Amino acid sequence: MKKFAWVAAIALMLVALLAVGPAAAKSLVVAVDSPPRMMNPHGDDSDAGLSYMANFFDGLLQRKGAGGKLVPALAVKWEHPDALSWKFYLRKGVTFHNGNPFTAADVKFSFERLGNPEVSEFLNTGKQISAVEVLDDHTVVIKTSEPIPWFANNMHQIFIMDKESTEARDSGEVQNRPIGTGAYKLEEWVKGSYVRLVANEDYWEGAPAIKNVEIRPITEASTRFAALVSGQAEIVTGVPVELYEPVVNNAKLEVVSRPARRSIFLALGNKAEDPWSDIRVRKAMYMAINEEEIIEKVMRGHATPAAQIPDPPTIGYNADLKRLSYDPDMAKKLLTEAGYPNGFEVTLTGPNDRYVQDEKICEAVAKYLAKVGIKVNLDVKPKSIFFPEVADGVLDFYLIGWFDGTYDMGRTYFKIAHSRDAEKGFGGLNGAAYSNAELDKLLESTAKILDTEKRKETLQRLNKMAMDEQIVWIPLHYQEDLYAIQKNKGISFDPRPDRWMVYKEISK
């Protein structure tokens, strides 16, 4: 009898263990692919980090929803009186999570903080600001040291902090507890486990629909998938292409996909002694790569072919550009013409933990080039080792991806296409030290063009020169962002182009 009692007790305990109920309504559980690094909105400029911060903080401007249109946020309107000045009229009656009113002093404080390397990864923006003038409590003028045509375009990424509480609290507190004006307040952050958000009922845009959000960072893709299938998460970001089929075939789940802004491309140097400084060789390498097959086999259909680096909404995108067709015979002919009938050797470098299927793409490229006689030595490595090499400009031929958060290619071209010039700060990520005086000149001339139409035209011309005439890069494809959601929960979710998860835009 005693023995039976024990067995019964254990059985009951097991049943109790298994019967813990699901979470309450009007709340959302999301499994994301990267954990937050900190709660300091200026300390992490990655989109993964900004994705968290956009819920706690507001910028002067914001980009709304799936369209990514630039609209007012903490500033109600903005003006650009001269090349170096940006005037913002601030919203009245906004308060921070701690009750402090939002004023021009907070804007001044936040922008000055950007230049401090101790707390900011937006050094580049911070150092370009020469002064922040407070005209009255709700008007500020930000002066830059040189003309920055895309300055306002970036204002959705620069979040405004509360001056008083940021100065009063010690730095550890500031890194751990965000105090912003955003739609959500931080309820609890247990590092490695979850971040819980609770709605800010006094939000200036009106309180958000979902009252409680629990974000669970799960770095391992298969575990993230398991979380979704077992009903532990309602939205999952970063569905890997290998797991696309099981998600689609699961009746309870729905895949939400959207073309990503990021393009993947191959950068190629042009030192005079290298075979690939010859335009015919560059063209041959371009034509030897079967991009259709890469998309079908390596990306499993989740990518669209690219003919250039910028995506359609970006200033500088040129709709006239077309991909060179895949033609290995023509490639061979061009190589022979250039004096390399038997090909040559080249090292292809790339990251293996950064982009979707990055390593596999490199392998595929190596095989295609081998078919036309070019011997490719693969050198694929973790991003923490790869990117410093790009920054040092020591590579010949490498795979990289890019998109510009400002929707203006000017800044990006200075970074990846301009000749390396440490003094002026140009070409910092031009990893193969590509150099073309004509292109540099045209690019430098765009820095002073503020008129959008004229910028568009010049940057499109530059884009055409880079892709058509010089083949600075060999474009491959635009990635696709894949999300999965629970079907029958009534979740309405339209992903943003920048991959940020902004919960005030999601309803249930």
Added chain:
Amino acid sequence: MLTYIIRRLLQGVIVLLAVSLICFVIFRYMGDPVLTLAGRYATQEQIQEVRESLGLDQPTYVQYVRFLWNAAHGNFGKSYVSRLPALGLILERFPATFELATCAILISLVFGVGLGVVVALRPYAWHSRAIMAGSLGGISMPTFLTGILLIMIFAVYVGILPPFGRGKTVDLGFWRTGLLTADGIRHLILPAITLSTYQLAVLLRLTRAGMREVLAEEYIKTAWAKGLSPVTVIVKHALRNVLIPVVTMAGLQFGELIAFAIVTETIFQWPGMGNLLLTSIYETDQPVIVTYIMLASVIIISINILVDIFYAVLNPKIRYD
């Protein structure tokens, strides 16, 4: 005994110095944290400014001596990524790892020793053969495979256990525990089993070998002949003598489980120290990695010394000179 302990402690300090030196040399080739810290659009000049503000422009030996000096004062530096003290970040994660490792070692001890005894008693029975075959699988199966299989079976197909995380935890102020809630215990089951599999198999094989040897001894036959109950003979006379090497082994393994539960923690998104270490490696967060490795060395060295001492207590014939 006292001289022995002092000598072991001194050796421990030398090992720690060697470990820290190796860490520093390796980090020269592990990537450049400054690049991310300055931001994507930073110019070369701005990158240099960040490098100087972190003291990373100094030669390696200067950085190393500065690190030793600070470490001797209990300051292991701030994480480059979160800009919080590295030691605090790691210790915050310690309870999760400790609870996981403790449960895993308990599972291995109970089942490893228990099954080892069962197998040793009737080595040729079919169930013994099955257990031994299973233990071979336990030793050879990599942890990540065990973990993913368990998640697929129990979380995805059967759906009775959660696939990741720690579940509901209770914060005791200095220690966040998952052992006090039913949800926390449910979350613990799969990762603890995954982590224990290998150790379980090792302990099982060790117990079996020891038991078979001891069961053939004359004094066991005498015990049976005296008409003692099987429990007394097996547990009191045989198992006790087998346990010394088993406990030693389990102790050593415990240190390793705490320090290197990285794979299991990553698969189950267990918010422990191993998980933090992996994230830090991806982000080239050197202060956290160095502090972690130093802490792991301290734990393993301490457990080694404790096991040595314990061994001498268990078996007074052993002398350390």
